[in-house]
Amino acid sequence: MNTPILACENIEKxxxxxxxxxxxxxxxxxxxILGIIGPNGSGKTTLFNIISGHEAPDxxxxxxxxxxxxxxxxxxxxxxxxxxxxxxxxxxxxxxxLENVLGGGHLxxxxxxxxxxxxxxxxxxxxxxxxxxxxxxxxAVGLGEHARxxxxxxxxxxxxxxxxxxxLNTQPRILLLDEPTAGMNxxxxxxxxxxVKDIKERFALTLVVIxxxxxxxxxxxxxxxxLDAGEVVCEGTPEEVVQDPHVIAAYLGTGAEA
Amino acid sequence: MLDFLHSRRGAAVFLxxxxxxxxxxxxxxxxxxxxxxxxxALVSLGQNIITGWCGMLTLGQAAFFGLGAxxxxxxxxxxxxxxxxxxxxxxxxxxxxxxxLSLPCLRVxxxxxxxxxxxxxxxxxxxxxxxxxxxxxxxxxxxVPRIEFFGFAAWSATDHYYVFLVIVALAYFAVSRIxxxxxxxxxxxxxxxxxxxxxxxxxxxxxxxxxxxxGCFLAGCAGSLFAHYLRLVSPDMFLLEESLIAMQMAIxxxxxxxxxxxxxxxxxxxxxxxxxxxxxxxxxxxxxxxxALLVILMxxxxxxxxxxxxxxxxxxxxxxxxxxxxxxxxxxPRSPAERDRDNLR
Numbered sequence: 076m077n078t079p080i081l082a083c084e085n086i087e088k089x090x091x092x093x094x095x096x097x098x099x100x101x102x103x104x105x106x107x108i109l110g111i112i113g114p115n116g117s118g119k120t121t122l123f124n125i126i127s128g129h130e131a132p133d134x135x136x137x138x139x140x141x142x143x144x145x146x147x148x149x150x151x152x153x154x155x156x157x158x159x160x161x162x163x164x165x166x167x168x169x170x171x172x173l174e175n176v177l178g179g180g181h182l183x184x185x186x187x188x189x190x191x192x193x194x195x196x197x198x199x200x201x202x203x204x205x206x207x208x209x210x211x212x213x214x215a216v217g218l219g220e221h222a223r224x225x226x227x228x229x230x231x232x233x234x235x236x237x238x239x240x241x242x243l244n245t246q247p248r249i250l251l252l253d254e255p256t257a258g259m260n261x262x263x264x265x266x267x268x269x270x271v272k273d274i275k276e277r278f279a280l281t282l283v284v285i286x287x288x289x290x291x292x293x294x295x296x297x298x299x300x301x302l303d304a305g306e307v308v309c310e311g312t313p314e315e316v317v318q319d320p321h322v323i324a325a326y327l328g329t330g331a332e333a
Numbered sequence: 334m335l336d337f338l339h340s341r342r343g344a345a346v347f348l349x350x351x352x353x354x355x356x357x358x359x360x361x362x363x364x365x366x367x368x369x370x371x372x373x374a375l376v377s378l379g380q381n382i383i384t385g386w387c388g389m390l391t392l393g394q395a396a397f398f399g400l401g402a403x404x405x406x407x408x409x410x411x412x413x414x415x416x417x418x419x420x421x422x423x424x425x426x427x428x429x430x431x432x433x434l435s436l437p438c439l440r441v442x443x444x445x446x447x448x449x450x451x452x453x454x455x456x457x458x459x460x461x462x463x464x465x466x467x468x469x470x471x472x473x474x475x476x477v478p479r480i481e482f483f484g485f486a487a488w489s490a491t492d493h494y495y496v497f498l499v500i501v502a503l504a505y506f507a508v509s510r511i512x513x514x515x516x517x518x519x520x521x522x523x524x525x526x527x528x529x530x531x532x533x534x535x536x537x538x539x540x541x542x543x544x545x546x547x548g549c550f551l552a553g554c555a556g557s558l559f560a561h562y563l564r565l566v567s568p569d570m571f572l573l574e575e576s577l578i579a580m581q582m583a584i585x586x587x588x589x590x591x592x593x594x595x596x597x598x599x600x601x602x603x604x605x606x607x608x609x610x611x612x613x614x615x616x617x618x619x620x621x622x623x624x625a626l627l628v629i630l631m632x633x634x635x636x637x638x639x640x641x642x643x644x645x646x647x648x649x650x651x652x653x654x655x656x657x658x659x660x661x662x663x664x665x666p667r668s669p670a671e672r673d674r675d676n677l678r
Binding site: 127128129148149150153154158159161165166167168169170171174177178179181182184185186188191192193194202225227241242244245 | 507510511513514515516518519521522524525526528529530531532533534535536537543547589636642643644645
């Protein structure tokens with residue numbers, strides 16, 4: 076439970092003159108649910124992008140199971156068991172819900188050109204199994220009846236669930252969720268977080284969640300990290316973090332300013 | 334209807350109809366029109382892989398078509414190699430050059446890709462038109478040998494018809510397997526959202542190069558058929574105009590749709606060719622008419638006539654949205670704040 080599976084050490088990242096992250100170090104423990112909070116612009120998503128390989132850090136290292144994976148491209152990180160969702164949905168709009176999820180299984184699918192052209196019974200059987208798996212995942216996130224619908228025909232809450240199913244189909248060991256409840260009302264948010272918690276247990280994941288909805292995250296997370304202006308200001312149990320004066324100051328401003 | 338066209342049964346019915354046509358004795362002229370259309374159906378298919386499945390707006394397929402034609406013609410004229418060898422050499426040559434060209438192109442945004450491929454097309458024309466010792470320049474290469482393999486030689490229009498039908502059917506079948514498999518899905522993921530495609534493990538550069546390689550392979554093979562069918566290759570057969578037409582075939586017919594690729598070739602080749610004698614202006618104005626049809630289509634179906642879903646690349650979707658707003662069909666998109674408010678309601 077407590078072995079570190081993923082570690083970021085002294086990560087730095089600037090965009091032009093803006094220092095998005097300055098020497099951020101966070102350790103992720105196997106099997107935990109880690110919540111990341113912080114005001115807008117505090118560098119949460121940038122941290123995710125660096126872990127998932129979508130952006131390269133200016134300094135510092137990311138290590139996965141003790142191996143240095145800094146700057147590896149996203150498709151290699153996916154192969155190493157890291158999956159993520161996006162703050163602004165990124166679904167494949169020209170594809171059905173089922174195909175979106177199947178896309179998540181890209182790395183396990185038969186990919187050789189000749190293999191696909193010949194489509195021997197063994198290949199066809201693998202394809203069928205992949206479809207069944209994808210359908211099972213759609214059922215698990217409550218979209219079982221929408222397999223043939225297009226991403227553009229789903230409601231906002233459903234698209235969030237679809238993105239989750241797609242990420243799960245990469246069979247990750249670590250799942251990064253960037254604001255899973257953004258734009259949802261309390262009831263929807265509660266539903267999706269319960270789903271997330273359930274999935275985390277079922278698939279034995281290490282879960283990292285960025286969330287603006289602090290009470291919801293306190294309910295979900297086992298440990299929390301608070302970022303402000305590109306620095307870790309507090310780390311601990313959810314109760315400790317939300318009562319930390321730095322965190323309160325970051326969210327509400329300090330007394331002197333008020 | 335669209336579902337039937339895309340089904341295996343639909344393809345079988347279509348194939349049977351095509352196989353029966355020569356038995357009805359339509360005459361040499363009509364068979365010739367269909368023969369040329371079938372050759373272009375391969376070009377259209379290649380363009381559709383690159384543009385429809387992988388979402389890249391390439392405008393240089395005529396150069397790869399021509400590269401295949403010249404490769405095949407020169408190999409058979411100079412070295413007397415058998416047709417089968419020349420045919421595959423043409424495809425492989427176009428495929429390799431296409432893959433090499435795509436490598437630097439992938440570093441630029443998709444609209445610049447169009448510009449670079451246009452430049453390549455022009456470059457190809459200039460080289461073919463001026464490298465006298467190799468290509469004989471504007472005089473072209475006459476007397477390209479007939480299509481011959483395993484003791485069979487194609488003489489009549491009907492002979493060619495069945496040769497082309499078998500080759501084109503096999504190509505469409507092979508492509509249907511690829512586009513129906515993980516490779517096609519990876520291409521579509523790249524078209525719809527590169528960032529998300531990377532996140533699920535797709536090596537984006539590799540699959541884009543692969544799309545170019547396969548698309549140009551088909552164009553090169555088509556070029557070989559063209560050279561040995563018309564028995565003449567000359568630079569003016571591979572002008573930029575032909576690339577525009579190939580792009581129009583892919584979009585008009587239907588992006589990421591096999592029947593769409595075939596329909597595109599039919600619209601842009603068969604109809605103008607069939608009316609060549611009575612309505613010669615159709616051939617001359619073809620790229621213009623195709624372009625005008627495209628603009629109209631962009632308003633309602635940016636993904637083309639026979640596509641079952643919205644398979645238009647991002648740039649065409651944006652163009653479509655812009656046109657629709659421009660003529661007042663849609664209102665401006667809601668701001669994120671408005672969207673949040675609606676979602677919370």
